[in-house]
Amino acid sequence: MTAKRPLTLRLAAPRGFCAGVDRAIQIVEESLNKWGAPVYVRHEIVHNRHVVERLEALGAIFVEELDQCPDDRPVIFSAHGVPKSVPAEARQRNMIFVDATCPLVSKVHVEAERHHQNAREIVLIGHAGHPEVVGTMGQLPEGTVTLIETVEDVAAFTPANSANLAFLTQTTLSVDDTAGIVAALQARFPGIATPHKEDICYATTNRQEAVKVLAPGAGLVLVIGARTSSNSVRLVEVALRAGAASAQLIASAEDIDWTWFDGVGALGLTAGASAPEDLVQGVINACRERFDVTMETVKTADETVTFKLPRVLAG
Template sequence: MADAAPIHVLLAGPRGFCAGVDRAIKIVEEALRQYGAPVYVRHEIVHNRFVVQNLERQGAVFVEELDEIPDDGQPVVFSAHGVPKAVPAAAEARRMFFLDATCPLVSKVHREAEQHHARGRHMFLIGHAGHPEVVGTMGQLPPGAVTLVEDEADARAVQPPPGAALAFITQTTLSVDDTAEILAILQSRFPGMAAPAKEDICYATTNRQAAVKAIAPQVELMVVVGAPNSSNSVRLKEVALRAGCPRAVMVQRGRDLDLALLDGVSRIGVTAGASAPEVLVEEVLARLRERGPVTTEEIVVAEEKIIFKLPAALTAAAPQQA
């Protein structure tokens, strides 16, 4: 389609991998390097099939639960989303060598939950039911200690235990704007509710949404590179539409982009969720070039320099299993 009208692409910055995702993937890769295959991973290490399949080719074996793992002494990695306390307890009972790839910013929410509980507070957790991060966070405390609040309707209807002191925590990958609206309702109903010392929605989620907001009013189509089970990626699509972009689509790979969507379009925004590697953004750009000339411009709203250290078990001399 050499005669197609040129397309100008606004690239969101930042986009793609965050520090927590980068650390989680490196944990699996380093465990494979030090201990050899297989390295077992409970659940997808991050929500991206390209990443998962790449690790599988290196020798990672992904399972849903620990009972699928044989007692062969090989490392077991818990995903970046975090796990309920029952999971490491079960691993310890079987004397498994496990590595926790939970994002440190998710672990921060876990510690907050424990501290509020220790102070006798009942917690509201703003998040999405069934998401691994929410399951992991609720699993830090006894049943009934946390009430999940998913949306504004929940915030208006929720009834905490009578007379309970209250606190709130949130999933780290939520829409900043949606969460603010939910929180405003809860705070108007429960003005004494304790808040986190520092906002729970992580820097990467906030920055990626801010970049999309900056681009959305300037483009006719937003392409989000990400997986449908990736909370932060789904939020980017929603944010683009809310911020004034007339159309937004999510693709997992460049080949998934329907070129028919480009008919009559001259300006496109491209971003990627925190679990999508930059190589997939390059695939999308290559796909766009199949149609005709493409120019790119990066719109950067924040610089990210955060790096999270690997677990000591991987940076010290590798322990040998008995």
């Protein structure tokens, strides 16, 4: 029997589920306990197919729009947040609904309202079409918020009143990418109002910081997450910028192309904020089957944040 080739596996900490994702999944589970199946969920509760399929097996039905839900069953709004029109329609139909919007996304919604009340023109840094961006822009009347995706967009932006501007950011962006856009905004509009606290969430920042530490010298970094997960896609970009020779986004161990490991002595491994830990263990086990693995944990932060469940489920 051939001896297994040695492989150093650098495991990022923190990785995987954040407090907002934990809370959202718990909301679906507790709703099923309280009201029984089926419970409807508008949009994927979090961007991970494995999570969605497990909840479907418990009795959750995922839909894209509220008109796909019957009036007499509870509906849950995803962690990404929804436009104001969605709960308004649910109330009009006398539906039971539970809002699983991450509290850090809700904070951005509150900031948007505050700026609007102060008659400020609002710029949102984010990705067009992302559910969180749709939800945030949908907090205010159409045309009130301008989406900025790139530094080039900043140059092309012409506000109605450059002296009365504010900016917000999608929570799951790359800290480094956002910094460039923020710098461009502040250079063009020195008086622009900034968020009270960093809008990019602690979990996104922490996962990126861990990747920055484990990536240098790694022949390959694997990021477990969905292609629709903004924070997971960003982790791949962060790994490459931080010095990884290669970085790949995978949904699970089944997606690994083992030719990626040719010549790789050090592997970095992390997971996006909506990826469950069992997928991480699946990749570790698959590596152990093929290599003589030495584990190293790269820990850059302790996460102690938790979010309470909505009152309707807390009792």
